[in-house]
Amino acid sequence: MGREFLDLVDTREAHSIIRSLFQEIYHPPKVExxxxxxxxxxxxxxxxxxxxxxPPFNRASRDGYALKAEDTFHASEDNPSILKCIEVIEAGAIPQKKVRRGYCSRISTGAPIPEGADAIVMIEYTEEEDDNILIYRSAYPGQHIAPRGxxxxxxxxxxxxxxxxxxxxxxxxxxxxxxxxxxxAKPKIGILSTGNELIEPSNHWTPGKIFDSNSHSLAAAVKNCGCEPKILGIVKDDYTEVYKTIQESIQECDILITSGGTSAGAGDMLREVIEDIGEVIIHGISIKPGKPTIIGKIDDKLVFGLPGFPVSALIIFDVFLRPYLMELSGKPQMEHRTIELPLARRLHSSRGRIHYALVKIENNKVYPILKDSGAITSLADADGYIKVPKNVEILEEGSNVKVSPFSQ
Amino acid sequence: MGREFLDLVDTREAHSIIRSLFQEIYHPPKVExxxxxxxxxxxxxxxxxxxxxxPPFNRASRDGYALKAEDTFHASEDNPSILKCIEVIEAGAIPQKKVRRGYCSRISTGAPIPEGADAIVMIEYTEEEDDNILIYRSAYPGQHIAPRGxxxxxxxxxxxxxxxxxxxxxxxxxxxxxxxxxxxAKPKIGILSTGNELIEPSNHWTPGKIFDSNSHSLAAAVKNCGCEPKILGIVKDDYTEVYKTIQESIQECDILITSGGTSAGAGDMLREVIEDIGEVIIHGISIKPGKPTIIGKIDDKLVFGLPGFPVSALIIFDVFLRPYLMELSGKPQMEHRTIELPLARRLHSSRGRIHYALVKIENNKVYPILKDSGAITSLADADGYIKVPKNVEILEEGSNVKVSPFSQ
The missing domain is CATH 3.90.105.10 (Molybdopterin biosynthesis moea protein, domain 2)
Incomplete structure (x- = not known):
């Protein structure tokens, strides 16, 4: 009759356990x-x-002439000050000459102010006439200069x-x-799919097989949390193979996520493996879908065993991993807001477990997606999910629900 | 007195020209x-x-026994149906035997349904007794089977x-x-900084020099638009060098962005180069900061010459490049919303040009940042900018303004 679950924990308890584990193991975060x-x-x-x-020096903020402001105090259109230019200072150059009264240096935006000068008159208000520079406007000390610091x-x-x-x-x-x-540092998240029926999407299909989708959807969800996914591939539902792969791959990552092989049915293997290498902390959460979720610890690293069904795997990720991974990577979680809208049709749920139901938003109404959690298209169509509390069996049409949008 | 601008265009005209150029040159987008x-x-x-x-075949969606539903129609806790198991079908396997009346096959979730079977009874409602399988619940045809397609x-x-x-x-x-x-395909955006005073942030500082910041801030802004930046480095304000670098680098990218060397002052070079290799389309936009912006076309690719001052460069990018780059890369522009809040203090602007003023948001009020556009710290402090219309000289304290947040 298959193996039994450990005591089911409810979602609040699960969150509290996961939060403490992250605190204990991954704090403070790694830095690179x-x-x-x-x-x-x-x-x-x-x-x-x-x-x-x-700026690292007194810097010209306009093209013009660097000079002593007092030389221009009475300058006007009709009565320009007349100065001699002693140097041309391009940006990037070092001024060689000190500006004394009666003199100026041509200067470019960004260039260092020469010693002695305390103002710039913009090129537009000057004129070159033979050897003289005519200054048509007066300047105040500090004009067009950005002082060092x-x-x-x-x-x-x-x-x-x-x-x-x-x-x-x-x-x-x-x-x-x-x-x-x-x-x-971006937390490194290993992603492993288990199941004899799985083949890579790049392979040719053969009878009885199914293309692995969890590796790829979870890798993208991991990226969305600011973490670095490492796709470890597919491993068969075989104790020795699963044992070996987990023992090796846990070394290369901070957290390991597997999908498949968690239910209490014939193919169950993962729980045994985690128990033998490390410790199973949670096996079974009272939610739907995703009840058979496993959380374990190996060598002071966390292992999350998600269910194999694509919808279940992604919802469990979103509910129990995403918030902690985002915190770990330092990303703000502002996007994970909910949207409140009325339900377009009645939704039946099952008593005793929190139920996460996929939904689509259309015309400002929330449509439940009624396919089962094995159906991959329900994912591609879904805009997010709603949470139906444990003791609610029916949500009536028109009642307001909060939609958690899937990560984009 | 330096070179003159082409006729200044206003921002609306500039947008309309840029929009047509993108349509003409980059449509339809490249695919990879x-x-x-x-x-x-x-x-x-x-x-x-x-x-x-x-699924690619009729697939079991539960662990249990695949059988003919009619064999279970009268099954109950007290009166189980008794069947013989002829095969064990694991996920990934191909069923070898046909299920006839009185028989069943043990089946795992995800495995193909054997020929002859039309329902699954979950393992929980069965018992193995000697050679017999006792079925305690009746099943309807199709139960726990996900049909092919x-x-x-x-x-x-x-x-x-x-x-x-x-x-x-x-x-x-x-x-x-x-x-x-x-x-x-991600548009490839070349980024070039011009200026004799510029050195790479990885270099040691030497007198008269300034670290190049535009390459790095613009590269990040380009990434934010879903495009791929290619930092081309720093080139001196020298006609031959600028000419050579632009001619070479335009080959390697879809759009080239330069900063610096656009003003009508002594160091101006870029306009001449673009005119000599290609065509200058806009030189001068009536906005503040960023008036000396150049837009040109070389070999059917666009060149944007942004001002050298960091604030000006980033604002011009945000106003005149960002919307078009996002469209080009296919990214939705939803983030570029504005936030409306009251001004915390009076702001003076200059008549005749649209003025983009950096602001900081604190306690739900908008504080103008009053440093000049050469000041890099004003950028690090700013939350975004507000747009002061052409013919407005004063925005009073308390008046509502729309803040365009900088990209995050």
């Missing part, structure tokens, strides 16, 4: 230093401070720990001359 | 076939149809053109035995 080129969207693991003043003084925090590296933050960090940043 | 492993988040370029029936018949559309490949869609596609999918 990566090139800024690959940093977009990653999460800073430490505050990043500027090692230099920005005015943008950001040395040691100031550019971007804070836990912030997501946006284009703007990456710009500011690179401006400080930083090319590598400490970010939260 | 990629492995499903890399397909998460990509955009389907064609409908994907199932080449097979799903019931999930998805051959040639049905699994996922539609232009849909984004979510975990669910990837699951459904792989279940159909498809391992490669046609997606919209």
């Amino acid at each position: 230093k990566i090139n800024l080129k690959y940093a977009y969207g990653r999460v800073l693991a430490q505050d990043v401070k500027s090692p230099i003043d920005l 005015s943008d950001m003084p040395k040691n100031e925090i550019i971007a804070k720990k836990n912030s997501i590296l946006s284009p703007e933050k990456i710009g500011a960090i690179s401006a400080a001359g930083i090319s590598k940043v400490p970010v939260i | 076939k990629i492995n499903l492993k890399y397909a998460y988040g990509r955009v389907l370029a064609q409908d994907v149809k199932s080449p097979i029936d799903l 019931s999930d998805m018949p051959k040639n049905e559309i699994i996922a539609k053109k232009n849909s984004i490949l979510s975990p669910e869609k990837i699951g459904a596609i792989s279940a159909a035995g498809i391992s490669k999918v046609p997606v919209i």
Whole structure:
């Protein structure tokens, strides 16, 4: 009659156990230093401070003439100040000459202000006449100059720990001359499918076989959580093979997710294997679909045994892994909002287990998808799922329900 | 006095020109076939149809006994039907024996239904006794069987053109035995920084120099649009060098973005180069910041010359490139919503040009960031920007403004 489940736990208890396990095992998160080129969207693991003043020198913010402001105080269209130009300073160059009263240096935007000068008059308000530079406007001291450190003084925090590296933050960090940043390492999630009937989608179909879809849908769901999936392939429902594969693959990843082989039926193997290598912590959660879910610990790493049916596997992932993986990778979970809309038709549920039902949203109404959890098309059609509480048997047409949208 | 701008165009005109250019040059979008492993988040370029029936055979959806339903019609707890088991069919196997009246085959979830059987009774409602299988419940024809093609018949559309490949869609596609999918190719965007003063953030700082930030912030912004950035590095403000680099790099990308060297000042070079290799279409847009923006065409590819100041470059990118790049890569633009909130303090603007002002949101109020567009920290601090219309000089404290959040 097959093996029995451990005591079923309810979803609240399951969440509380999973939360503590993540806290215990994966805290604090791993940190890695990566090139800024690959940093977009990653999460800073430490505050990043500027090692230099920005700008690193008094910088011209316009093209024009660097001069002493007092030389221009009475300048006007009718009565220009007349100065001698002693140098041309391009951006990137180092000024060689000191500007004294009666003199000026031609300067480009971005170039360092020469010693002695304290203002810039824009090129538009000047004229070159023989050896003289005519200045038609007066300037105040500091005009069109960005003083050293005015943008950001040395040691100031550019971007804070836990912030997501946006284009703007990456710009500011690179401006400080930083090319590598400490970010939260992407947790590596191994993904294994078990089942004698499974073959790779790249293979030719042969009778009796079914193409493995869980590896690929779970890998995408793992990416969506900011983690790095590692597809480990398909393994047969055979104790020795499952044992060997899990023992090896657990070394290469932080968390291992398997699908299939969890039910209490003939092909059950996974629970035995986890018990023999490590420890089974949960076997059986009182939800539908996904009751036979297994959670275990091997070598201080978590193993999640999801059911084999594609819909069940993805819903269990969404409910019991996604929130913790997102936290682990430092991603904000803002997207996981729910949408409240009326049910388009009556939905029957089963008492005693929380029921996650796939739904489609159309014309602002929620349509339950009634195919069974073996049906892969119900996934492709679904916009998300609703949670029917344990002791509710019927949700009436028109009653408001909260839809958890699937990750995009 | 430097070179003059072409006639300034206003933003509406600029958008209309850019839109037509994208239509003319980049339509229809390029398509590439990629492995499903890399397909998460990509955009389907064609409908994907199932080449097979799903499931590909009549499939058991429970562990139990495959039998003729009529053999169980009167079965009950007190009066079980008694059948002989002729075969054990594991998932992945091919049934060898036909089930006749009085017989049954043990079957696992996912296995093909043997010939002759038309129902499954779950293992829980059966018992093995010597050579006999006792069946305690009656079954209806079709019970716990997913008929061939019931999930998805051959040639049905699994996922539609232009849909984004979510975990669910990837699951459904792989279940159909498809391992490669046609997606919209990521547009390749070359990114070039010009300026004698620029050095790479990985270099040591030397006097007079400034670390290049635009390459890195723009590369991240390009990724955010679903495109592939190619950082081409820094080139000096020298006609020959700029000419050579642009001529070479335009071959390797679909669009080229440069920053710096666009103003009408001493270092201007870019306009001349684009004119000599191709055609300048826009030089100067009546906005602030970013007036000296250049848009040109070389070899039927677009070149965008953005201003050198980091804030200006990123705002121009956001306003004039981002919407078109997202459309080109097939990404939906839903994130680019605006948030309406009251202004925390009065903001002065300049008449005659649309003004994009950086802002920070705090306590549900909008604070203008008053640093100039050379200041890189204003970027790191900013949550987005507001658009002050051409003929508005003052926005009063408390007036509602629409914030365009920067890409995350």
